[in-house]
Amino acid sequence: MGKGIFEVLFEFYPIFLRGLLGTLEYAFIAVFFGTIIGALIAIVHLSKNKVVAGIATVYVNVLRGTPLLVQMYISYFFIPMAIPALNSIDKVYYVLLALILNSSAYVAEIIRGGINSVDKGQTEAARSLGMTASHTMTKIVLPQAVKNILPALANEYIAMIKETSLAGTFMLYELMYTRTLLANKFLVWQPLFIIAGIYLIVTLVLSWVVRKMEERLSVSER
Amino acid sequence: MKDKGELLIETKGLRKNFGSLEVLKGIDEKIYKGEVVTIIGPSGGGKSTFLRCLNMLEEPTEGKVFFEGEELNPKKIDIDQHRQKIGMVFQQFNVFPHMTVMDNITIAPTLEKKIPKEQAEKQAMELLKMVGLEDKVNEYPGKLSGGQKQRLAIVRALAMEPDVMLFDEPTSALDPEMVKGVLEVIQQLAESGMTCVIVTHEMGFCKKVSDRVLFIDDGVIAESGTPSEIFENPKNPRTQAFLAEVLY
Numbered sequence: 260m261g262k263g264i265f266e267v268l269f270e271f272y273p274i275f276l277r278g279l280l281g282t283l284e285y286a287f288i289a290v291f292f293g294t295i296i297g298a299l300i301a302i303v304h305l306s307k308n309k310v311v312a313g314i315a316t317v318y319v320n321v322l323r324g325t326p327l328l329v330q331m332y333i334s335y336f337f338i339p340m341a342i343p344a345l346n347s348i349d350k351v352y353y354v355l356l357a358l359i360l361n362s363s364a365y366v367a368e369i370i371r372g373g374i375n376s377v378d379k380g381q382t383e384a385a386r387s388l389g390m391t392a393s394h395t396m397t398k399i400v401l402p403q404a405v406k407n408i409l410p411a412l413a414n415e416y417i418a419m420i421k422e423t424s425l426a427g428t429f430m431l432y433e434l435m436y437t438r439t440l441l442a443n444k445f446l447v448w449q450p451l452f453i454i455a456g457i458y459l460i461v462t463l464v465l466s467w468v469v470r471k472m473e474e475r476l477s478v479s480e481r
Numbered sequence: 482m483k484d485k486g487e488l489l490i491e492t493k494g495l496r497k498n499f500g501s502l503e504v505l506k507g508i509d510e511k512i513y514k515g516e517v518v519t520i521i522g523p524s525g526g527g528k529s530t531f532l533r534c535l536n537m538l539e540e541p542t543e544g545k546v547f548f549e550g551e552e553l554n555p556k557k558i559d560i561d562q563h564r565q566k567i568g569m570v571f572q573q574f575n576v577f578p579h580m581t582v583m584d585n586i587t588i589a590p591t592l593e594k595k596i597p598k599e600q601a602e603k604q605a606m607e608l609l610k611m612v613g614l615e616d617k618v619n620e621y622p623g624k625l626s627g628g629q630k631q632r633l634a635i636v637r638a639l640a641m642e643p644d645v646m647l648f649d650e651p652t653s654a655l656d657p658e659m660v661k662g663v664l665e666v667i668q669q670l671a672e673s674g675m676t677c678v679i680v681t682h683e684m685g686f687c688k689k690v691s692d693r694v695l696f697i698d699d700g701v702i703a704e705s706g707t708p709s710e711i712f713e714n715p716k717n718p719r720t721q722a723f724l725a726e727v728l729y
Contacts, residue, residue: 380573389562
C-alpha cells in the first residue's frame with residue numbers, strides 16, 4: 260500500500276493546490292464564455308423565425324446530446340487537422356473550446372428556461388402599456404428571470420468543476436491531472452481519494468453558497 | 482344612453498381561431514367615445530378573446546380592428562404607440578413584482594412617453610390617492626392584497642392617459658371582500674367619462690354602470706342593448722338561458 264493519504268497530501272499539497280486552481284480557472288473560463296455564447300443562443304432560440312430558432316435547437320441538442328469527452332477529442336484532434344493554419348495554436352485552447360461550447364449549450368437552456376419561467380402576464384401587461392418589445396424584455400422579463408438564472412448558472416459552474424476533470428486527459432493542469440503526475444511517482448491510489456475529497460469539499464461548499472444566494476434572491480421584494 | 486360621440490373602436494368581421502378551435506366567428510361592433518360597454522356571456526364564449534383583440538394582444542385570424550380611425554395591424558403600424566392609448570387591466574393583475582408601487586406606475590410613462598421622472602411621480606401620487614394607495618407608494622406588490630394589486634394595475638394603466646380602458650374580468654381573481662373596492666374604482670372612472678370596455682361576471686355592477694351590454698356567446702355577439710333591454714327583456718333565447726343561470 261505504501262504511504263498513507265494524509266502523508267501524500269502533506270508532501271505534495273502544492274501540486275494538488277495548483278491542480279485545484281487549474282480546475283477552478285478552467286471551469287470559470289468555460290462558464291464565463293459559455294454564458295456569453297449561451298445568452299446569444301438563447302436569444303436566437305426565442306426568435307419567432309422558425310429557421311433561426313431551429314438552428315439554436317440543433318446546436319443545443321448536439322452539444323447536450325453527445326459526451327463532452329467526444330467533443331474534446333473532436334476539438335483537439337480534428338480542428339487542427341481540418342484547418343492546418345490553426346496548428347500553431349496551443350492545444351490547451353482546443354480543450355477549452357470544447358468546454359466553452361459545451362457549457363454554452365447548457366447555459367442557453369438555463370437562460371431560455373429562466374425567461375420562459377416569467378409569467379406570460381408580465382409581458383402582456385408591459386406590452387399593453389405600450390412598452391416596446393425590447394423594453395419589456397430588459398425592464399420587466401429579464402430582471403425577474405435573473406432570479407432563476409443566477410442560481411442555475413452557479414450550479415452550472417459547480418457541474419463544470421467536475422466536467423473539467425476530463426481535460427486532464429489532454430494534459431491540462433487541473434485537479435485530475437495531478438493523478439497522472441503522482442502516478443509517475445508510484446503513488447497510485449492515494450491521489451484518487453485526495454482528488455475525490457477536494458472535489459467533494461469544493462462542490463459542497465459552493466452548493467451551500469448557491470443555496471444561500473437563492474434564499475436571499477427569494478426574500479428580496481417581499 | 483348617452484349621445485353617441487366620436488367612433489373610437491370598430492371591429493369588422495373579427496375572427497380568431499386557436500388551432501382548429503373557432504373562438505370568434507365574425508364580430509362587427511362599434512364603440513364610441515365615453516361609452517361604458519360591458520361584455521357578459523358564458524365562459525369560453527369568446528369575451529376575453531374579443532377584448533384582447535382590441536389591443537392586438539391576440540392577433541385576429543381574420544377581420545380588422547380600427548382604433549381612432551386607424552387599422553391596428555402590427556405588421557403595418559407601430560402598435561406600441563396605439564397601445565399607449567388603450568389601457569388594459571387583467572384578471573390576474575399582472576403588476577410587476579420586482580418594482581415598487583411607484584415604479585410600477587412610472588415605468589411606462591417615463592420610458593415610452595419620455596415624461597420627466599418628477600412629473601410622472603407627481604401624477605402617480607395623485608392616482609394613488611384616488612384609489613387610496615398613497616401610503617403603499619414605496620412597497621413592493623408582494624405586500625399588497627389582491628384588491629390593492631388590482632387598483633395598482635388600474636392606475637398603472639391610467640398613468641399612460643389612455644383614451645379607453647379595457648377590463649378583462651377585473652374582479653374574478655379577487656377574494657369576495659375585495660371586489661367592491663375595485664368595482665367602485667372602475668365605476669368612478671366610468672362616471673368620469675372614460676371609455677370603458679369591461680368583461681365581467683358581476684351582473685349587478687354591469688346593470689349599474691353600463692351604457693350598453695354585449696352578450697357574447699359561441700364567438701358572436703348574440704345580443705346587445707341597454708342594461709334594461711338585456712336584463713329585463715332579453716330577446717335571444719341564449720341570453721335568456723344565460724341570465725336564468727346567473728341571476729339569483
